[in-house]
Amino acid sequence: MSDIERTEFKLPESAPARGPESSVEPHAQRGEHDVxxxxxxxxxxxxxxQPKVRRQLDLVLSGARQRSVTPDHILLSGPPGLGKTTMAMIVAQELGTSLRMTSGPALERAGDLAAMLSNIMEGDVLFIDEIHRIARPAEEMLYMAMEDFRIDVIVGKGPGATSIPLDIPPFTLVGATTRAGMLTGPLRDRFGFTAQMEFYDVEDLTQVVTRAAGILGVDIDSDAAVEIASRSRGTPRIANRLLRRVRDYADVHSDGRVTVRAAQGALEVFDVDELGLDRLDRAVLDALIRGHGGGPVGVSTLAIAVGEEPSTVEEVCEPYLVRAGLVSRTGRGRVATSAAWRHLGLEPPEGAIGS
Structure with missing residues (x-):
């Protein structure tokens, strides 16, 4: 029996915003979670x-609806937290079909994928998160399913094994990946539309925070929304998370209204500085600058200095530090830029990158 998670997605109903006299009964807490x-x-x-992605995807879906056909398969790539899963849900919603969700690591065998595909209805959207981690046997079965809407099920073992062809209804595969470079060429080429999700600017993130505050019933000042957005590392998921923590702070320490002062106080409590760096980010910078004179330093050495795994430093901290212009990757190791020195309140040495 396959242990793959199969989910038919249904959008939640909009719940009313919390008023100032909201009940604190258990059923009220569940309602807030739904919101x-x-x-x-x-x-x-x-x-x-994501204006380019939205415009392109809208064109793909609108054209398919006008021709009454199933849209091409869609690949969404980009860093975590930018809305790839949300976009897959929107694709199903726009097409008026069911969304079935799984992940690449869950598809360990070809039989896992076959079990899921055999239950797909015509026009359904199959969403595979982290599709670059799908097992090779399942990936090879996916080739035929994507191109010919057919799979071969192997019955038996050894010389007596029999291949039984199984036709499946036309469907749309939406794949999401944080590492597009790890996708094999044959799999990447079978997607009819590929979208690269980009980090958000402060203006768009401010809209994200303002919209989320309205849904959550949070009374927020416009400049407080900008403050939260500017510390969200260009990622909506982080912006929504910080908003909820700022809301907690405002509820406990003031009248619940989120002002700039409340936002700054909350983010200081949760170790998020004005650039969006958290404790681990600053620990990496401190080890790089104060511990090793600004580098170059290997990622393994930095990981030992901050007490983390090298993969954590390389995949969690380093991408944003590089994008923020605080760390430069060189052939000899990681080097702190002049901006990193100044961020720690130190004067950069002569010859520092960016000085």
């Missing part, structure tokens, strides 16, 4: 940011 789940946009026009 937080509704932070995901429900349509492509409600989705904030």
């Amino acid at each position: 937080e789940k509704s932070l995901r946009p429900k349509s492509i026009h409600e989705f904030i940011g």
Whole structure:
């Protein structure tokens, strides 16, 4: 029996915003949780940011609807937290079909994929998160399913094994990946539309925070929304998370209204500085600058200095530090830029990168 998770996606109903006299009964707490789940946009026009992706995807879906055909398979790539899963949900919503969700690591055998594909209805959207981690046997079965809407099921073992062809209804595969370079060429080429999700600017993130505050019933000042957005590392998921923590701070330490002062106080409590760096980010910079004179330093050495795994430093901290212009990757190792020295309140040495 396959242990793959199969989910038919249904959008949550919008719940009313909390008023100032909201009940604190258990059923009220469950309602608030439902409201937080509704932070995901429900349509492509409600989705904030990613204007190129939205325009291109809207064209793909609109053309398919006009021709009454199943849209091409869609690949969404980009860093975590930018809305790839939300976009897959929107695709199903726009097409008026069911969404079935799984992940690449869950598809360990070809039989796992066959079990899922055998239950697909015509026009359904199959969403595979982290598709670059799908097992090779399942990936090879996916080739035929994507191109010919057919799979071969092997019955038996050894010389007596028999291949039984199984036709499946036309469907749309939406794959999401944080590492597009790890996709094999044959799999990548079978997607009819590929979208690269990009980090958000502060203006778009401010809209994300303002919209989420309205859904959560949070009274927020416009400049407080900008403050939260500017510390969210260009990622909507982080912006929504910081908003909820700032809301907690405002509820406990003031009248619940989120002002700039409340936002700054909350983010200081949760170790998020003005650039969006957290404790681990600053620990890496401190080890790089104060511990090794600004580098160059290997990632393994930095990981030992901060007490983390090298993969954590390389995959969690380093991408944002590089994008923020605080760390430079060289052939000899990681080097702190002049901006990193100044961020720690130190004067950069002569010859520092960016000085």
